[in-house]
Amino acid sequence: DTEVTQTPKHLVMGMTNKKSLKCEQHMGHRAMYWYKQKAKKPPELMFVYSYEKLSINESVPSRFSPECPNSSLLNLHLHALQPEDSALYLCASTPVGGSYEQYFGPGTRLTVT
């Protein structure tokens, strides 16, 4: 299995809702990432987990809450989002001590109404 999967593909939520994005990889990668991407812009790093520990939080608002329950799974919990949070949310992973490139999932298209 050489892919990163993300669910759901699309999500529409109101500003008072609570929802979660899920990312899974079974490649044995020990670093996992969340990115936010606006249309026609490069991805912006949000969080990095290394060996299931949060290593980087790029000053992301607390309405985004990451979780790494195990080495294969990464969640992003969403609460009280704003319309400007609408974007494509990408998950990625890398092997540790390996080839350095990141493998990206297809993303979740989030719309906040």
Next chain:
Amino acid sequence: AQSVAQPEDQVNVAEGNPLTVKCTYSVSGNPYLFWYVQYPNRGLQFLLKYITGDNLVKGSYGFEAEFNKSQTSFHLKKPSALVSDSALYFCAVGPLSGGYNKLIFGAGTRLAVHP
């Protein structure tokens, strides 16, 4: 500070012609350089990387890139463009740190290949 520049917002090429997508970088130390491609409403796909070794790197789908240390460039090339190569291309530099890789992306270049 590390940075990556992609000086062209868009590159237009006729099918069958060679293509070049430009990237320059600024890093302290040895650079780890990557090219990714993104099709509409999809995630990023890894094309190729330079870590060390030969300056000409070959990657997926017939793409290659040339690392030029003196010009701090890592241009993406393909000898003969296909319409299906039309997509958004990102150059990235990724210093390895503490077991993970924090990528810094360029702004992206849209490649349009015309029949």
